[in-house]
Amino acid sequence: MAEYKLTVPLTEEDARKLRIGDIVYLTGEVFTARDMAHLRVRSLLDKGELVPGPPMREGGVLFHAGPVMVKEENAWKLMAIGPTTSMRMEPHSGLIPKLGVRAVVGKGGMGGSSLAMFKEWGAVYLAAAPGCAVKHAQAFKEVKSVDWLDMGMPEAVWDFRVEDWGPLVVAMDSHGNSIYDIIAERARKALGY
Amino acid sequence: MGDVYKGIDWEELVRRVVHHSCTGIAPDAERLLREAEGAEDEPAAKSVLGSMIENIGMAGRLDKPVCQSPGFPAVYITFGRNARMPDFAGIFGQVIPEMVGKGFIRPSIVHPLTRKNTGDSTGPGVPNFEYDYRPEAGYVELIVSFKACGAELMNAYKTFTSSTLGNGLKGLKRFVVSQVVEAKGIPCPPGAIGIGIGGQMDVAARLSRRAVSVREWDDINPDPMLADLEAELLETINGTGIGPGGTGGRTTALAVKALMAYTHTAIAPVAVNFHCWVARRAGVRVHDDGRVEMLFWRCE
Numbered sequence: 001m002a003e004y005k006l007t008v009p010l011t012e013e014d015a016r017k018l019r020i021g022d023i024v025y026l027t028g029e030v031f032t033a034r035d036m037a038h039l040r041v042r043s044l045l046d047k048g049e050l051v052p053g054p055p056m057r058e059g060g061v062l063f064h065a066g067p068v069m070v071k072e073e074n075a076w077k078l079m080a081i082g083p084t085t086s087m088r089m090e091p092h093s094g095l096i097p098k099l100g101v102r103a104v105v106g107k108g109g110m111g112g113s114s115l116a117m118f119k120e121w122g123a124v125y126l127a128a129a130p131g132c133a134v135k136h137a138q139a140f141k142e143v144k145s146v147d148w149l150d151m152g153m154p155e156a157v158w159d160f161r162v163e164d165w166g167p168l169v170v171a172m173d174s175h176g177n178s179i180y181d182i183i184a185e186r187a188r189k190a191l192g193y
Numbered sequence: 194m195g196d197v198y199k200g201i202d203w204e205e206l207v208r209r210v211v212h213h214s215c216t217g218i219a220p221d222a223e224r225l226l227r228e229a230e231g232a233e234d235e236p237a238a239k240s241v242l243g244s245m246i247e248n249i250g251m252a253g254r255l256d257k258p259v260c261q262s263p264g265f266p267a268v269y270i271t272f273g274r275n276a277r278m279p280d281f282a283g284i285f286g287q288v289i290p291e292m293v294g295k296g297f298i299r300p301s302i303v304h305p306l307t308r309k310n311t312g313d314s315t316g317p318g319v320p321n322f323e324y325d326y327r328p329e330a331g332y333v334e335l336i337v338s339f340k341a342c343g344a345e346l347m348n349a350y351k352t353f354t355s356s357t358l359g360n361g362l363k364g365l366k367r368f369v370v371s372q373v374v375e376a377k378g379i380p381c382p383p384g385a386i387g388i389g390i391g392g393q394m395d396v397a398a399r400l401s402r403r404a405v406s407v408r409e410w411d412d413i414n415p416d417p418m419l420a421d422l423e424a425e426l427l428e429t430i431n432g433t434g435i436g437p438g439g440t441g442g443r444t445t446a447l448a449v450k451a452l453m454a455y456t457h458t459a460i461a462p463v464a465v466n467f468h469c470w471v472a473r474r475a476g477v478r479v480h481d482d483g484r485v486e487m488l489f490w491r492c493e
Contacts, residue, residue: 021237036308068261070296073314079296081263085343085379107438108343108379128383129241130438131341131471132248133261152310153300154262167240169440171378178438180377187374187433193365 001148005164009059009146010102012105012122013037020177024126025166029144030105030157031055032065036155037148038092045098055159056099058059064106066154067142069135076143078160082133085109090114097121109171109180118174125172126163127179197483198277198333206477206485207284207335214337215258218249219489221409223470225447229383230439230482238442240465242383245470246435253491257382259311260471264341266320269407273330275481281322281335282294298339304483323403328491336488344380344467347351347372350398353461363388365463366426372465373430375448378439381469383447385410386430388422389464390453397454401466404450407473408488412452423449437470 001021008028018024033041035078044050056062067081084120088107093114096104102123104110107130119126128136144159171179216260223246230242254257268285272278290313292298301315320337347370349372357364370386376382388399414420427449436442447470456462476488 005354021481066261066297066299066301068299069271070257077296080258081450084262085346087346087379107381109377125441127378127438129244129248130343130378131260132244133242133258134251134255134257135248136487137257138251152303152312155310168436169237171223171440183434183436183439183441184374187435189430191370193371193374 003118007059009057011059011060012102015102015124016123016174018124018173019175020170020173020179022170023167024170025164026061026103026168027053027163028061028161029057029165030061030123030162030165031064031160032061032067034064034066034159035088036151037157038089038095040148040151041095041099042092052099055147055157058100059102061103061105062099064104067158069153070160076146078137078140078143080133080137081140081161081174082131082136083128086110095193096123105168109178115172115176118172119176122174124170126168127171128168136165139158139163197481200483201479201485203279204284204287206479207281208288210335210337210475210477211288212297213471213490214230214339215261215263215292217398217491218470218472219409219474220491221489222410222447222470224436225381225410226291226470229444229447232424233444235442235443237437238436241437241440242444254413258297258299259473260341261299262341262343263301263314264473265345265492266314266340267338267340267402267406268320268322269336269338269403270322271325271326271327271330271334272329274334275331276333277403278333282292285320290321316365319492323399330414331481334476334478334479334488336407336474339473341381341469341471342403344384344469345374347380347467348465349399350462350464352394353463354459355461358461359430366429368384368463368466370433374433376467377419377435380467381471382435382439383437383444384425384470385450385468386446386474387468388449388451389466390451390462391456392454392462393456394462397462397464398466400441400452400454401464405466405468408446408450410450416453416466419451419453419487423450423451424488
Protein backbone atom coordinates (compact mmCIF):
# COMPACT_ATOMS: atom_id res chain seq x y z
CA MET A 1 0.00 0.00 0.00
CA ALA A 2 1.46 3.26 -1.15
CA GLU A 3 0.91 6.87 -0.17
CA TYR A 4 0.54 9.61 -2.79
CA LYS A 5 0.39 13.37 -2.69
CA LEU A 6 -1.51 14.40 -5.82
CA THR A 7 -2.24 17.76 -7.39
CA VAL A 8 -5.56 18.54 -9.08
CA PRO A 9 -6.21 18.48 -12.04
CA LEU A 10 -5.41 14.77 -12.05
CA THR A 11 -4.31 12.89 -15.14
CA GLU A 12 -5.52 9.49 -16.26
CA GLU A 13 -2.08 8.21 -15.30
CA ASP A 14 -2.52 9.54 -11.74
CA ALA A 15 -5.77 7.60 -11.45
CA ARG A 16 -4.44 4.41 -13.07
CA LYS A 17 -1.47 4.07 -10.74
CA LEU A 18 -3.71 3.93 -7.65
CA ARG A 19 -4.70 0.58 -6.14
CA ILE A 20 -7.26 -0.17 -3.45
CA GLY A 21 -5.80 0.42 -0.02
CA ASP A 22 -3.49 3.22 -1.17
CA ILE A 23 -3.63 6.51 0.70
CA VAL A 24 -4.02 9.83 -1.11
CA TYR A 25 -3.60 13.48 -0.09
CA LEU A 26 -5.05 16.04 -2.52
CA THR A 27 -4.07 19.62 -3.26
CA GLY A 28 -5.95 21.83 -5.70
CA GLU A 29 -9.58 22.39 -6.57
CA VAL A 30 -12.44 20.15 -5.55
CA PHE A 31 -16.13 20.66 -6.39
CA THR A 32 -19.21 19.27 -4.67
CA ALA A 33 -22.25 17.68 -6.30
CA ARG A 34 -25.06 15.64 -4.80
CA ASP A 35 -28.32 14.22 -6.17
CA MET A 36 -29.85 17.48 -7.40
CA ALA A 37 -26.70 18.75 -9.13
CA HIS A 38 -26.30 15.40 -10.93
CA LEU A 39 -29.90 15.56 -12.10
CA ARG A 40 -29.51 19.14 -13.30
CA VAL A 41 -26.23 18.45 -15.11
CA ARG A 42 -27.82 15.51 -16.90
CA SER A 43 -30.84 17.47 -17.94
CA LEU A 44 -28.73 20.42 -19.18
CA LEU A 45 -26.32 18.14 -21.05
CA ASP A 46 -29.24 16.34 -22.68
CA LYS A 47 -30.61 19.66 -23.88
CA GLY A 48 -27.18 20.80 -25.02
CA GLU A 49 -27.31 23.71 -22.60
CA LEU A 50 -24.19 22.92 -20.61
CA VAL A 51 -20.62 22.77 -21.73
CA PRO A 52 -18.61 21.29 -18.88
CA GLY A 53 -16.12 23.82 -17.54
CA PRO A 54 -14.98 25.15 -14.19
CA PRO A 55 -15.65 24.07 -11.56
CA MET A 56 -16.38 20.79 -13.39
CA ARG A 57 -13.05 20.68 -15.15
CA GLU A 58 -11.02 18.03 -16.95
CA GLY A 59 -9.08 16.01 -14.37
CA GLY A 60 -11.39 17.31 -11.67
CA VAL A 61 -12.25 15.89 -8.28
CA LEU A 62 -15.94 15.45 -7.50
CA PHE A 63 -16.75 15.48 -3.81
CA HIS A 64 -20.08 13.98 -2.75
CA ALA A 65 -20.75 16.51 -0.02
CA GLY A 66 -22.91 19.38 1.14
CA PRO A 67 -21.07 21.86 3.33
CA VAL A 68 -22.30 23.96 6.26
CA MET A 69 -21.69 27.56 5.19
CA VAL A 70 -22.35 30.94 6.79
CA LYS A 71 -22.27 34.28 5.05
CA GLU A 72 -20.10 36.85 6.80
CA GLU A 73 -19.67 40.32 5.29
CA ASN A 74 -20.88 39.04 1.92
CA ALA A 75 -18.31 36.25 1.82
CA TRP A 76 -19.04 32.59 2.35
CA LYS A 77 -17.27 30.97 5.26
CA LEU A 78 -16.99 27.21 5.65
CA MET A 79 -18.08 25.76 9.01
CA ALA A 80 -17.87 22.04 8.27
CA ILE A 81 -17.70 19.66 5.33
CA GLY A 82 -17.67 15.89 5.07
CA PRO A 83 -18.68 13.14 2.67
CA THR A 84 -22.29 12.19 1.99
CA THR A 85 -23.55 8.73 0.96
CA SER A 86 -22.15 8.13 -2.52
CA MET A 87 -24.49 5.27 -3.43
CA ARG A 88 -27.26 7.81 -4.11
CA MET A 89 -25.26 9.01 -7.12
CA GLU A 90 -24.90 5.51 -8.57
CA PRO A 91 -27.56 6.13 -11.27
CA HIS A 92 -25.33 8.87 -12.69
CA SER A 93 -22.05 7.00 -13.31
CA GLY A 94 -22.23 8.08 -16.97
CA LEU A 95 -21.45 11.65 -15.95
CA ILE A 96 -17.94 10.79 -14.75
CA PRO A 97 -16.29 10.76 -18.20
CA LYS A 98 -18.61 13.48 -19.51
CA LEU A 99 -17.36 15.87 -16.82
CA GLY A 100 -13.78 14.63 -17.05
CA VAL A 101 -13.72 13.56 -13.40
CA ARG A 102 -10.69 11.48 -12.35
CA ALA A 103 -11.52 11.03 -8.67
CA VAL A 104 -14.78 10.82 -6.79
CA VAL A 105 -14.57 11.40 -3.03
CA GLY A 106 -17.36 10.22 -0.76
CA LYS A 107 -18.34 7.67 1.81
CA GLY A 108 -19.82 4.19 1.76
CA GLY A 109 -18.72 3.40 -1.80
CA MET A 110 -20.57 2.98 -5.09
CA GLY A 111 -21.93 0.09 -7.11
CA GLY A 112 -21.15 -1.97 -10.18
CA SER A 113 -21.84 0.58 -12.89
CA SER A 114 -19.51 3.12 -11.29
CA LEU A 115 -16.83 0.46 -10.81
CA ALA A 116 -17.07 -0.44 -14.50
CA MET A 117 -16.92 3.23 -15.43
CA PHE A 118 -13.82 3.81 -13.28
CA LYS A 119 -12.15 0.95 -15.13
CA GLU A 120 -13.15 2.04 -18.61
CA TRP A 121 -12.47 5.76 -18.18
CA GLY A 122 -9.63 5.71 -15.65
CA ALA A 123 -10.88 7.14 -12.39
CA VAL A 124 -10.94 6.17 -8.71
CA TYR A 125 -13.20 6.37 -5.70
CA LEU A 126 -11.63 7.80 -2.57
CA ALA A 127 -13.19 7.19 0.84
CA ALA A 128 -13.13 10.14 3.25
CA ALA A 129 -13.55 9.44 6.96
CA PRO A 130 -17.32 9.66 7.52
CA GLY A 131 -18.76 12.32 9.78
CA CYS A 132 -15.39 13.99 10.36
CA ALA A 133 -16.56 17.33 9.06
CA VAL A 134 -14.54 19.65 11.26
CA LYS A 135 -11.35 17.73 10.62
CA HIS A 136 -11.89 17.69 6.83
CA ALA A 137 -12.68 21.40 6.84
CA GLN A 138 -9.15 22.18 8.10
CA ALA A 139 -7.80 21.28 4.64
CA PHE A 140 -10.35 23.45 2.81
CA LYS A 141 -8.54 26.76 2.44
CA GLU A 142 -10.70 28.81 0.10
CA VAL A 143 -14.25 29.03 -1.25
CA LYS A 144 -13.77 29.61 -4.99
CA SER A 145 -17.39 29.76 -6.14
CA VAL A 146 -20.92 28.52 -5.68
CA ASP A 147 -23.46 27.69 -8.37
CA TRP A 148 -27.09 26.69 -8.25
CA LEU A 149 -27.83 27.90 -4.72
CA ASP A 150 -31.50 27.80 -5.72
CA MET A 151 -31.29 24.05 -5.01
CA GLY A 152 -30.41 24.79 -1.38
CA MET A 153 -27.12 24.91 0.50
CA PRO A 154 -26.35 21.17 0.54
CA GLU A 155 -27.29 20.54 -3.10
CA ALA A 156 -25.53 23.55 -4.62
CA VAL A 157 -22.23 23.11 -6.47
CA TRP A 158 -19.43 24.51 -4.29
CA ASP A 159 -15.89 24.87 -5.52
CA PHE A 160 -13.09 24.84 -2.95
CA ARG A 161 -9.31 24.91 -2.92
CA VAL A 162 -7.85 22.22 -0.67
CA GLU A 163 -4.35 21.71 0.62
CA ASP A 164 -2.98 18.32 1.55
CA TRP A 165 -6.47 16.95 2.14
CA GLY A 166 -6.35 13.45 3.52
CA PRO A 167 -5.83 10.72 4.35
CA LEU A 168 -8.28 9.53 1.67
CA VAL A 169 -8.36 5.79 1.06
CA VAL A 170 -8.53 4.37 -2.47
CA ALA A 171 -11.60 2.19 -1.95
CA MET A 172 -12.44 1.52 -5.64
CA ASP A 173 -9.70 1.59 -8.27
CA SER A 174 -9.53 1.69 -12.06
CA HIS A 175 -8.64 -2.01 -12.22
CA GLY A 176 -12.06 -3.33 -11.25
CA ASN A 177 -11.45 -3.65 -7.51
CA SER A 178 -13.76 -2.44 -4.75
CA ILE A 179 -12.80 -2.79 -1.07
CA TYR A 180 -16.53 -2.72 -0.20
CA ASP A 181 -17.38 -5.64 -2.50
CA ILE A 182 -14.42 -7.71 -1.31
CA ILE A 183 -15.34 -7.20 2.35
CA ALA A 184 -19.06 -7.87 1.84
CA GLU A 185 -18.32 -11.04 -0.16
CA ARG A 186 -15.98 -12.27 2.58
CA ALA A 187 -18.66 -11.55 5.22
CA ARG A 188 -21.39 -13.37 3.24
CA LYS A 189 -19.13 -16.39 2.87
CA ALA A 190 -18.18 -16.49 6.55
CA LEU A 191 -21.85 -16.21 7.58
CA GLY A 192 -22.97 -18.79 5.03
CA TYR A 193 -25.49 -16.32 3.51
CA MET B 194 -46.88 21.69 42.73
CA GLY B 195 -46.92 22.63 39.09
CA ASP B 196 -46.05 26.26 39.64
CA VAL B 197 -42.32 25.58 39.45
CA TYR B 198 -42.74 25.18 35.71
CA LYS B 199 -43.74 28.85 35.50
CA GLY B 200 -40.17 29.96 36.19
CA ILE B 201 -38.59 27.70 33.57
CA ASP B 202 -37.10 29.37 30.50
CA TRP B 203 -37.87 26.57 28.07
CA GLU B 204 -36.62 28.44 25.05
CA GLU B 205 -33.17 28.88 26.59
CA LEU B 206 -33.11 25.22 27.70
CA VAL B 207 -34.03 24.06 24.19
CA ARG B 208 -31.35 26.33 22.73
CA ARG B 209 -28.71 24.82 25.06
CA VAL B 210 -29.81 21.27 24.31
CA VAL B 211 -29.88 21.79 20.53
CA HIS B 212 -26.47 23.46 20.55
CA HIS B 213 -24.97 20.73 22.76
CA SER B 214 -26.46 18.02 20.57
CA CYS B 215 -25.11 19.51 17.31
CA THR B 216 -21.56 20.11 18.48
CA GLY B 217 -20.62 16.73 19.92
CA ILE B 218 -21.70 13.19 20.60
CA ALA B 219 -23.22 11.61 23.70
CA PRO B 220 -20.61 10.55 26.32
CA ASP B 221 -21.67 6.89 26.18
CA ALA B 222 -21.05 6.72 22.41
CA GLU B 223 -17.70 8.46 22.76
CA ARG B 224 -16.63 5.97 25.45
CA LEU B 225 -17.48 3.07 23.13
CA LEU B 226 -15.69 4.70 20.21
CA ARG B 227 -12.52 5.11 22.29
CA GLU B 228 -12.70 1.49 23.47
CA ALA B 229 -13.13 0.37 19.86
CA GLU B 230 -10.13 2.41 18.75
CA GLY B 231 -8.04 0.74 21.43
CA ALA B 232 -9.17 -2.72 20.35
CA GLU B 233 -8.56 -2.29 16.58
CA ASP B 234 -5.31 -3.81 15.40
CA GLU B 235 -5.66 -3.04 11.68
CA PRO B 236 -3.90 0.29 11.05
CA ALA B 237 -6.47 1.53 8.47
CA ALA B 238 -9.43 0.88 10.79
CA LYS B 239 -7.59 2.41 13.72
CA SER B 240 -6.88 5.50 11.64
CA VAL B 241 -10.58 5.97 10.71
CA LEU B 242 -11.61 5.65 14.37
CA GLY B 243 -8.79 8.01 15.35
CA SER B 244 -10.11 10.60 12.87
CA MET B 245 -13.57 10.33 14.40
CA ILE B 246 -12.24 10.86 17.93
CA GLU B 247 -10.05 13.74 16.78
CA ASN B 248 -13.04 15.30 14.99
CA ILE B 249 -15.16 15.19 18.16
CA GLY B 250 -12.45 17.06 20.05
CA MET B 251 -12.11 19.66 17.31
CA ALA B 252 -15.87 20.27 17.09
CA GLY B 253 -15.99 20.93 20.83
CA ARG B 254 -12.93 23.18 20.88
CA LEU B 255 -13.87 25.19 17.78
CA ASP B 256 -17.61 25.21 18.57
CA LYS B 257 -18.59 23.74 15.19
CA PRO B 258 -21.15 21.16 14.05
CA VAL B 259 -19.59 17.73 14.65
CA CYS B 260 -20.89 16.49 11.26
CA GLN B 261 -21.88 18.53 8.22
CA SER B 262 -25.20 16.71 7.96
CA PRO B 263 -27.61 17.66 10.73
CA GLY B 264 -29.78 14.69 9.82
CA PHE B 265 -33.40 14.65 10.85
CA PRO B 266 -34.32 16.22 14.19
CA ALA B 267 -36.52 14.21 16.51
CA VAL B 268 -37.71 15.32 19.94
CA TYR B 269 -38.74 12.77 22.55
CA ILE B 270 -40.87 14.26 25.31
CA THR B 271 -41.87 12.33 28.42
CA PHE B 272 -44.18 13.94 30.96
CA GLY B 273 -46.06 13.13 34.13
CA ARG B 274 -49.44 14.18 35.44
CA ASN B 275 -48.20 17.38 37.12
CA ALA B 276 -46.28 18.60 34.13
CA ARG B 277 -46.99 21.91 32.51
CA MET B 278 -45.59 22.10 29.06
CA PRO B 279 -44.87 25.01 26.76
CA ASP B 280 -45.51 25.10 23.02
CA PHE B 281 -42.51 22.97 22.08
CA ALA B 282 -43.27 23.12 18.34
CA GLY B 283 -43.24 26.92 18.55
CA ILE B 284 -39.97 26.97 20.48
CA PHE B 285 -38.20 24.62 18.06
CA GLY B 286 -39.61 26.69 15.21
CA GLN B 287 -37.61 29.62 16.67
CA VAL B 288 -34.47 27.84 17.81
CA ILE B 289 -33.75 25.69 14.74
CA PRO B 290 -33.69 28.58 12.22
CA GLU B 291 -31.55 30.52 14.69
CA MET B 292 -29.03 27.63 14.77
CA VAL B 293 -29.14 27.47 10.96
CA GLY B 294 -28.22 31.16 10.83
CA LYS B 295 -25.26 30.58 13.15
CA GLY B 296 -23.98 27.65 11.07
CA PHE B 297 -24.64 24.91 13.63
CA ILE B 298 -27.34 23.29 11.48
CA ARG B 299 -27.11 23.06 7.69
CA PRO B 300 -30.51 23.86 6.14
CA SER B 301 -31.40 20.37 4.97
CA ILE B 302 -35.18 19.98 5.07
CA VAL B 303 -37.01 19.81 1.74
CA HIS B 304 -40.50 19.25 0.36
CA PRO B 305 -40.68 15.47 -0.02
CA LEU B 306 -41.78 15.57 -3.67
CA THR B 307 -40.59 18.84 -5.21
CA ARG B 308 -37.30 18.57 -3.22
CA LYS B 309 -37.37 22.34 -2.66
CA ASN B 310 -35.28 23.30 0.39
CA THR B 311 -37.15 25.43 2.96
CA GLY B 312 -33.87 27.19 3.78
CA ASP B 313 -34.14 27.06 7.57
CA SER B 314 -34.54 23.35 8.35
CA THR B 315 -38.19 23.74 9.29
CA GLY B 316 -41.30 22.37 7.64
CA PRO B 317 -44.50 20.50 8.45
CA GLY B 318 -43.61 17.44 10.53
CA VAL B 319 -40.17 18.76 11.42
CA PRO B 320 -38.92 18.16 14.04
CA ASN B 321 -40.56 14.83 14.59
CA PHE B 322 -42.15 15.02 18.06
CA GLU B 323 -42.95 11.95 20.14
CA TYR B 324 -44.95 12.49 23.31
CA ASP B 325 -44.95 9.82 25.99
CA TYR B 326 -47.37 10.36 28.87
CA ARG B 327 -46.35 8.46 31.99
CA PRO B 328 -48.67 9.57 34.80
CA GLU B 329 -46.18 8.69 37.57
CA ALA B 330 -43.24 10.62 36.07
CA GLY B 331 -42.48 13.60 38.31
CA TYR B 332 -40.91 15.60 35.49
CA VAL B 333 -40.94 16.82 31.91
CA GLU B 334 -38.10 15.28 29.94
CA LEU B 335 -36.98 16.38 26.53
CA ILE B 336 -34.42 14.49 24.45
CA VAL B 337 -33.25 15.93 21.15
CA SER B 338 -31.71 13.64 18.55
CA PHE B 339 -30.21 14.71 15.23
CA LYS B 340 -30.10 11.43 13.34
CA ALA B 341 -28.20 11.49 10.07
CA CYS B 342 -29.98 10.21 6.99
CA GLY B 343 -27.24 8.36 5.09
CA ALA B 344 -27.87 5.78 7.79
CA GLU B 345 -31.61 6.01 7.21
CA LEU B 346 -31.06 4.89 3.60
CA MET B 347 -30.38 1.36 4.84
CA ASN B 348 -33.33 1.00 7.24
CA ALA B 349 -35.56 -1.98 6.60
CA TYR B 350 -38.82 -3.51 7.70
CA LYS B 351 -40.23 -7.00 7.43
CA THR B 352 -43.37 -8.63 8.73
CA PHE B 353 -42.32 -12.04 10.02
CA THR B 354 -44.68 -14.77 11.21
CA SER B 355 -44.43 -17.46 13.90
CA SER B 356 -42.86 -19.72 11.25
CA THR B 357 -40.49 -17.27 9.58
CA LEU B 358 -39.06 -15.92 12.87
CA GLY B 359 -37.27 -19.26 12.81
CA ASN B 360 -35.80 -21.60 15.41
CA GLY B 361 -33.89 -19.57 17.96
CA LEU B 362 -35.03 -16.47 16.06
CA LYS B 363 -32.75 -17.47 13.20
CA GLY B 364 -34.89 -15.66 10.60
CA LEU B 365 -34.92 -12.42 12.54
CA LYS B 366 -31.18 -12.56 13.21
CA ARG B 367 -30.36 -13.22 9.56
CA PHE B 368 -32.58 -10.32 8.49
CA VAL B 369 -30.67 -7.93 10.76
CA VAL B 370 -27.17 -9.20 9.98
CA SER B 371 -27.80 -9.35 6.20
CA GLN B 372 -28.98 -5.79 6.29
CA VAL B 373 -25.74 -4.76 8.02
CA VAL B 374 -23.60 -6.65 5.47
CA GLU B 375 -25.45 -5.24 2.45
CA ALA B 376 -25.33 -1.73 3.95
CA LYS B 377 -21.52 -1.94 3.84
CA GLY B 378 -20.12 1.53 4.63
CA ILE B 379 -23.30 3.45 3.78
CA PRO B 380 -24.65 4.02 7.34
CA CYS B 381 -21.31 5.46 8.58
CA PRO B 382 -20.28 2.56 10.79
CA PRO B 383 -19.53 1.99 13.61
CA GLY B 384 -22.84 3.31 15.01
CA ALA B 385 -25.78 1.63 16.66
CA ILE B 386 -28.24 -0.78 15.08
CA GLY B 387 -31.79 -0.37 16.39
CA ILE B 388 -34.27 -3.21 16.29
CA GLY B 389 -37.97 -2.61 16.83
CA ILE B 390 -40.06 -5.70 17.41
CA GLY B 391 -43.81 -6.16 17.63
CA GLY B 392 -46.87 -3.94 17.43
CA GLN B 393 -47.88 -3.06 13.89
CA MET B 394 -45.56 -1.82 11.13
CA ASP B 395 -45.32 1.77 12.39
CA VAL B 396 -44.84 0.63 16.00
CA ALA B 397 -41.87 -1.58 15.11
CA ALA B 398 -40.39 1.22 13.01
CA ARG B 399 -40.81 3.80 15.76
CA LEU B 400 -39.36 1.51 18.40
CA SER B 401 -36.35 0.76 16.19
CA ARG B 402 -35.59 4.48 15.95
CA ARG B 403 -36.29 5.15 19.60
CA ALA B 404 -33.94 2.34 20.65
CA VAL B 405 -30.89 4.05 19.10
CA SER B 406 -31.98 7.64 19.69
CA VAL B 407 -32.96 7.71 23.36
CA ARG B 408 -31.07 4.89 25.09
CA GLU B 409 -27.45 5.14 26.18
CA TRP B 410 -25.49 2.93 23.82
CA ASP B 411 -23.73 1.11 26.67
CA ASP B 412 -26.79 0.45 28.84
CA ILE B 413 -28.06 -3.06 29.53
CA ASN B 414 -31.53 -3.95 28.33
CA PRO B 415 -33.71 -4.71 31.40
CA ASP B 416 -35.42 -7.47 29.41
CA PRO B 417 -33.01 -10.45 29.64
CA MET B 418 -34.21 -11.95 26.36
CA LEU B 419 -33.59 -8.71 24.49
CA ALA B 420 -30.29 -8.20 26.32
CA ASP B 421 -29.11 -11.59 25.06
CA LEU B 422 -30.33 -10.84 21.54
CA GLU B 423 -28.49 -7.50 21.54
CA ALA B 424 -25.25 -9.09 22.76
CA GLU B 425 -25.38 -11.97 20.29
CA LEU B 426 -26.15 -9.72 17.31
CA LEU B 427 -23.42 -7.25 18.29
CA GLU B 428 -20.88 -10.06 18.35
CA THR B 429 -22.02 -11.44 14.99
CA ILE B 430 -22.08 -7.98 13.39
CA ASN B 431 -18.59 -7.18 14.64
CA GLY B 432 -17.41 -10.46 13.17
CA THR B 433 -18.46 -9.43 9.65
CA GLY B 434 -15.31 -7.34 9.10
CA ILE B 435 -17.23 -4.44 7.48
CA GLY B 436 -15.40 -2.11 9.86
CA PRO B 437 -15.27 1.64 10.42
CA GLY B 438 -16.46 3.48 7.32
CA GLY B 439 -16.99 0.11 5.63
CA THR B 440 -13.35 -0.18 4.64
CA GLY B 441 -12.61 -3.13 6.93
CA GLY B 442 -11.93 -3.78 10.59
CA ARG B 443 -13.32 -5.39 13.67
CA THR B 444 -15.69 -2.56 14.69
CA THR B 445 -18.85 -2.48 12.58
CA ALA B 446 -21.23 -1.46 15.37
CA LEU B 447 -20.76 0.08 18.79
CA ALA B 448 -24.13 -1.18 19.97
CA VAL B 449 -27.26 -3.12 19.08
CA LYS B 450 -30.37 -1.82 20.84
CA ALA B 451 -33.77 -3.50 20.77
CA LEU B 452 -37.18 -2.42 22.00
CA MET B 453 -40.41 -4.33 21.73
CA ALA B 454 -44.17 -4.21 22.08
CA TYR B 455 -46.56 -7.13 22.12
CA THR B 456 -48.13 -8.00 18.80
CA HIS B 457 -50.91 -10.04 17.18
CA THR B 458 -50.58 -13.82 16.91
CA ALA B 459 -50.58 -13.65 13.10
CA ILE B 460 -47.62 -11.28 12.74
CA ALA B 461 -44.13 -10.51 14.03
CA PRO B 462 -43.13 -7.06 12.78
CA VAL B 463 -39.38 -6.33 12.81
CA ALA B 464 -37.70 -3.05 11.84
CA VAL B 465 -33.98 -2.36 11.57
CA ASN B 466 -32.80 1.20 12.06
CA PHE B 467 -29.23 2.36 11.51
CA HIS B 468 -27.65 5.15 13.51
CA CYS B 469 -24.28 6.46 12.32
CA TRP B 470 -21.43 6.87 14.82
CA VAL B 471 -22.38 10.54 15.34
CA ALA B 472 -24.69 10.10 18.33
CA ARG B 473 -26.09 13.61 18.55
CA ARG B 474 -28.30 13.16 21.58
CA ALA B 475 -28.78 15.58 24.46
CA GLY B 476 -31.64 16.39 26.76
CA VAL B 477 -33.02 18.05 29.83
CA ARG B 478 -35.29 16.89 32.62
CA VAL B 479 -37.24 19.48 34.59
CA HIS B 480 -38.50 17.94 37.81
CA ASP B 481 -41.76 18.82 39.51
CA ASP B 482 -39.71 20.27 42.39
CA GLY B 483 -37.97 22.71 40.02
CA ARG B 484 -34.65 20.89 39.65
CA VAL B 485 -33.18 21.11 36.16
CA GLU B 486 -31.04 18.15 35.10
CA MET B 487 -29.12 18.08 31.81
CA LEU B 488 -29.04 14.64 30.15
CA PHE B 489 -26.26 12.92 28.18
CA TRP B 490 -24.14 15.98 28.95
CA ARG B 491 -20.46 16.19 28.14
CA CYS B 492 -18.07 18.09 30.40
CA GLU B 493 -17.73 21.64 29.10
